[in-house]
Amino acid sequence: MLMMLRPFVLTPLLLLCLTDFASGDxxxxxxxxxxxxxxxxxxxxxxxxxxxxxxxxxxxxxxxxxxxxxxxxxxxxxxxxxxxxxxxxxxxxxxxxxxxxxxxxxxxxxxxxxxxxxxxxxxxxxxxxxxxxxxxxxxxxxxxxxxxxxxxxxxxxxxxxxxxxxxxxxxxxxxxNDAEMKQRRDAAEIRLKKTTLAERINNYQTRRWPAEIESVTLDAAQLRVAGTFSEPASIDGAFLIARHAESVSADPPTDKELARRWPVSIDPSGKRFNAVIASPAGSPWLDAGVRLQLVGQHDAAASPVSAARYRDWVHRQDAPASDSLAAAKGLTCITSRFTPDQLRELGIRHASVNILVSGLVSETERPGWQTIDVNGRTWWLNESRLRQQDRDIRTISDAGAVVAGILLIPTSSNARSPIAHPESTDAGTYAMPNLTEPESVARYSAALHVLGQRYSGADPKHGRVDHWIVHNEVDYGWQWTNMGQQPIEVFMDHYIRSMRLVDAATRSLNPNARVFISLTHRWNTTDNQHWKTYAPKVMLQRLIRDSRVEGDFPWGVAYHPYPQSLWKADFWNDTQVSDDFDTRLITIKNLQVLDRFMHLDSSRTADGRVRPVICSEQGFHADERDEDQLRTQAAALLLTWEKLRECPSILAFDYHRPSDHPNEGGLRLGLRGLPNDQHPLGPKKPGWDVFSAIGTEREAELIREYQSVWEGQQE
Known part of the structure; x- marks a missing residue:
């Protein structure tokens, strides 16, 4: 991900030259x-x-x-x-x-x-x-x-x-340093614990449980649970327990979890069970991230006999739908420096903004912060930060476009955010949230509740967010969603719990809200860093399996199909791609592979719907001083939309970025050059005009002008 680079600050240490090379041996x-x-x-x-x-x-x-x-x-x-x-x-x-x-x-x-x-x-x-x-x-x-x-x-x-x-x-x-020394001393023990947990998660998700919770529905103030036993129940009794967001489902329930129980009724055949749980507002059964698990009593011992299950997703037919999107034009990095009219002139129907989750709420009073009640608890709210966020989101909403918010937790070498995962390091730009203990979950959930409520669309002055991208490029977690070194099983278990917390906080207030997993173009790479990076294909397969085991919810995919080299816009010459599910990369050249994957029966929602895709970040490098690069960028934009229209699962494509940025390592991905006094948004590149024309009558004319680029440059 390129849009969130930390600003470069020169250190006070002088880079002195102590010795010089001597010509010689x-x-x-x-x-x-x-x-x-x-x-x-x-x-x-x-x-x-x-x-x-x-x-x-x-x-x-x-x-x-x-x-x-x-x-x-x-x-x-x-x-x-x-x-x-x-x-x-x-x-x-x-x-x-x-x-x-x-x-x-x-x-x-x-x-x-x-x-x-x-x-x-x-x-x-x-x-x-x-x-x-x-x-x-x-x-x-x-x-x-x-x-x-x-x-x-x-x-x-x-x-x-x-x-x-x-x-x-x-x-x-x-x-x-001390941290590295400690990490080295503890490495063997840590590896063993994590490997054991990973095995436990795999066994939990793949085992054949004696019982299955088939439905968990909320009816007025009652929670109704129903399920079946694979064989007639041979237990002394059964009861439900709540597994909370800080709990790993594959771990044995704690004594505290086992102490709060609800008995179930087993029918005479011993094959079915059900329960009705009184669940008034504020009930712990309704906390975000809670799933229910059936526990069987055997003599004096009690142990789980089913997988845990979240409340069922109910598709509301009466929900006020957001704009219907298909291969819609979008942009990243939209701020209030643009006007709604400018976005409408470009034909923008989708856009993404960065939302920093850390620093939004505090459990202690802060000067100038306002109080807010969330689930019966008082928090202090950073209203001034939110008002700044409002301006960006409202700019997009006022233009009639759908907004995607990217939820981020910055890392820091000075002090870790209280909602950042305890093992996160400043090797990453952003961190995984801390879902390891109740207090950090409460703080994270309160921030999500604030965002979900504020941007539900209920108050137009704030704007509306329908798409919630949960963290950034999680397959490259070490850099973009740092959780320390983790087996993929542990990383994904934690990440999916974060996705479900975001889903619970946003969809309860806006039925159109949908969460998205953020992935790079590294679809089926095998050269992953051990416990640091992972293959997107495998991550999606784990998310699909979790949705089947613990209950479906309406997630989608936020994919970043950059060319195989970020320095080369001619994606049609990418060589590390193929037209099958084992392809190493998915770029624009073979984007149809991702669309076919989303249309698989196994990838669909429980009610058979195709899950949506947003190409939420992807740009083409073009130095404004290089005419060939500028022409290739323009051609790449036109060919991209031809490819997008062949992929019905793709809602939108958010081009990264409107203008070049000086801190992207020399990459010049903008549709405009570097901003200056004469051009506050940067001078227009040919790509800006092409981007404006996409979806209009002028597009066909420009295709005729530029198609010789991709036809003539094919290697």
Whole structure:
């Protein structure tokens, strides 16, 4: 995801040049710009002037950011590592980087023989569409570099692919910190616990339960539950318990959960059971995220005999429908700098905005904050922040377009948000919410309730949100929805509980509200980072299974079908795609694969409806100074909408972004250039005119003008 990059702030540390390369023996690695020692016992490295000692690399520097562009299949550079004494703590090399393509096959050579064949493979640089951290232990990967009394020459090879652009900043050699030390000491125990939990979740979802809760319906102030036993019940008795949002269904119920129970009636055949539970307003049975589970009594022991089940989704025929959408034109990053008239002129019928969930509510009084009651509890509300959000949302609503809100929890290296997951790290731009204990769930739920109520459409002055995108690019969770390192089973269990909390908070107030899972184009990738990134196809299959096991709810897919290289708009030349469900990527070129997947019987809702797709973020790079790139961007837009119209599951396509942004690592995805004094929205690119014409009579004329681009550029 590119729209939410953190602003770059220069550190006060000067990148001083301590030593220079000397022309001389190739074996000594030369002399590079050296390291600046810091008060913390660390060294800040300067890689800005190593271009004279590099191979097949174009290197440039601006504002503390070093850009490497590979120009062959053997790109490497050399620098001097400061003397690192052997100590109790490992030495770490850490940097921040931006590289949408990622780099595999990184190698490290150090010492006098840095040009000899023997090398150490470093961890890959994963694809990063925003600034993220990369660190490894020098002691582990290059122990020969430790304990020297003089500088050590080092050579780093940036893989074997040409035309890869890597941006680097804040290169640091430092002792391993306390958090990393603790993580290392606890790693084995943590891995075992997580692996065990993952196995338990898999067993829970795939086992054949003795009983099944078939329906959980709310009728006035009564909750009605009905279900069946696969065999006549052979238990002493059965009762229902509530599993709350902070609870993992696959875990054994706690004593507290078992203490609050509701008996069920079993019919004479022993095959059916039912219960009627009084559920007045404020009843804990009706809390967001609650699901019911049947527990059987065997002598003195009690254990679950069914999967847990959420309340049934009832499609309301009388609900005031939002605009019917099909391949609608949309935009990301819409703010009140646009006017509703401008959006109408563009033909915008859908748009997405970022909504920061953290910092909206507080359990303690804050100066200037207003009080609000949620489920009988008083919270303090950040009304000034919401009024700012209102302006953006109302701009879109007033233009007659449907709004999608992207729910985000920023990470911070200073202090974790109280609603951020306790294992989240600042390696990610955003965090998973904390659904591990009741207080954090209450805080998160209160914020969601505020948003659901405010943007339900009941009050036009706030605007209306119908589509709720739950966090961002969760398959690339390490960067965009960070929860620490987790098996996919654990990550998805937590994420789906968050989706269901958003669903409960929004659809109860706006029957048209729908939640969406946010995914990148990495459909069936196998080169995932262990417990950090996951394949979207597998995530969707798990979401489908959860909907079948614990009760359906109306979710959709917010997909980001960028080209395989963000630097190349000619998606028709993508090579890592195929026309089947095992394709590595889904880009615009093979978007029909995603549409076919959504039309599978297994992918549909319980009542047979096709779940909707929003292409909620995707843009085409075009530097406004490059005529060929501008023309390719314009052609890509036209061909995109031809593809979209062949995919009936796709409601809308939100183009990213209206204007270029200076902090997207050099990418120029906007329909307009960088904003300036003369052009506050940025000068128009040809793509702006093409985008305006899509869906009008002018579109056919422009297709004739531009179709030679995709026909002539096919490789």
């Amino acid at each position: 190739a074996n000594d690695g030369g002399r590079s710009d050296g390291a600046t020692s810091t008060t913390s016992g660390s060294y800040r490295l300067d890689w800005s002037r190593v271009d004279g000692h590099a191979n097949q690399l174009r290197i440039s520097q601006q504002d503390g950011v070093v850009t490497f562009l590979t120009q062959g299949n053997d790109p490497f550079f050399r620098f001097q590592l400061p003397p690192l004494e052997a100590a109790e703590r490992d030495w770490m090399l850490e940097l921040e980087y931006f590289c949408p393509d990622g780099i595999r096959g990184i190698q490290w050579r150090s010492g006098p023989g840095i040009h000899r064949p023997n090398a150490t493979a470093l961890p890959n640089l994963p694809s990063a569409e925003g600034w993220t951290k990369y660190a490894f232990s020098i002691n582990e990967f290059a122990p020969e570099a430790i304990g020297s009394e003089v500088e050590v020459p080092v050579r780093i090879d940036w893989g074997t692919r040409p035309n890869i652009q890597l941006q680097v900043r804040s290169v640091l050699v430092r002792p391993i």
